Amino acid sequence: MKEQDMVEMIDLTFSYPGEKDGAVLKEVNLEIEKGSFVAVLGHNGSGKSTLAKHMNAVLLPVGGKVYVEGIDTADADRLFEVRQRVGMAFQNPDNQIVATIVEEDVAFAPENLNLPREETAHRVETALKAVDMWEYREHSAHQLSGGQKQRVAIAGIIAMMPHCIVLDEPTAMLDPLGRTEVLNTVKKLNEEQGITIVMITHYMKEATMAQRIVVMDRGRIAMDGTPREVFSRVEELKDLGLEVPQATALVHELHKLCPALPDNVIDEQEAADAILHLFKEGAV
């Protein structure tokens, strides 16, 4: 294990007990660097959630090893240390809220650490400010929007001061506005606080925010690279049941007609620039 790795998976194999269809994860080798932002893509059943659940010992390997900052997740005596380092957020915000008032919800985990009262209060404040929900601290949690609830859930994790947060499709049940709120929060945590982020998603558009994309298919890693590298493989992605953003697809199709266009744009700004550039050059 390298010093700079947050998570290291070595030949990780996993199958659910009683499952006849074979292993869900097959000899996966993956290193996640400290401070990085990694998106994990894959269609339903590709093994991406199972992979995520190995990062904080919700699941333990059937074969191979998983290390979190050098700690073997299978070491039952150090389970608490693993969970303290890696927090997890899930799809449905309603399932993650435990208290009726926002600040009580965020305080739930640190209170269980037996911290001094002031320390807990301080952590709650810092966490709620980090997700821009401080002004809602006295609100009733169940009356918040989906995006707000999801941010409160993330604040609950931050209050544990983890080094890494794993988010399993955090935006799947949110509307576009809620989605943007959560994604901005995640990006900010990564950039400003250096928290390692592993985000599972179906949406390629969201994955463009990451520094690195890992694509899962049938329990194995099918692709691993920067968004630009991964997005230039449009046909392969389609074969894996994934979809590239419209801007990428547009320029990719045009590239086939006119190879002067690039084949790896990742957002609408780049797509527009590439097309404009072509017409300017063409006019000369």
Next chain:
Amino acid sequence: MSRLEVSSLTHVYSVGTPFERMAIEDVTFTVEPGEYVGIIGHTGSGKSTLVQHLNGLMKPTSGAVLLDGKNIWERGTDIRALRFRVGLVFQYPEYQLFEDTVYRDISFGPRNMGLEESEIDSRVRWAAELCGVDESLLSRSPFELSGGQKRRVAIAGVLAMQPEILIMDEPTAGLDPRGRDEILSHVQRYHKERGASVLLVSHSMEDVARQVDSVLVMQRGRLALRGSVREVFSKTEELKEMGLSVPQVTAVFARLCAAGLDLPREVFTVEQGVEAIRKLMIERGILA
């Protein structure tokens, strides 16, 4: 005559209590037979409350819902029969499966309609086939199926009633792109084969642009925009102000037009986009 007419519909929650809240305010629109309508608007805009009025699950505080010109709340209207004609698929419908086999779950609706056994059987098989539920699954427990399969079973249960109007509240939420395309193609097939009117509530502008004929935009309980896909998505700025977006390819074209390229603004799908730019390339001699 319109198939469905919503006239000055208003719904107030918890009337006369401190929690009184206007959920739907003076909404009027019509849906024609065989029309495919997208309903967009962000969370809390009243989309779900609106569609629950259309099959009589909720009663308007004021205003009316007319099906084939007849007020559904008129004295003597059989609301139960109405629900066979207006099928509603809720969000996450897979949580509503309850029977011990897939077959029985899909047959629940047609059975309640009082159809003959042979008709029930043929409808179950028809709906299962339409929704891509394999025949081998019919004898299985719905709870043994994958999430995507469960959702298809739940939708088949509504289609088996062969409603004239099919309403779907975010039928693709939480599915991966492949699962989403499958569901939308089943809906499209039902729409075409039965000539049914379909109302699709969706957050995905890309899906709406690809599937529907016309769009309703809800904002704070009011109907903010109503028109063809072309009309609605050309209002980029208004949609943005409502916290909604246009399809990404539309946004790319807005930038290109703003930079002075002679391109249409009304581009909503990748295919349309490629075609428009290809034409311009030929015009400019970039492409032979």
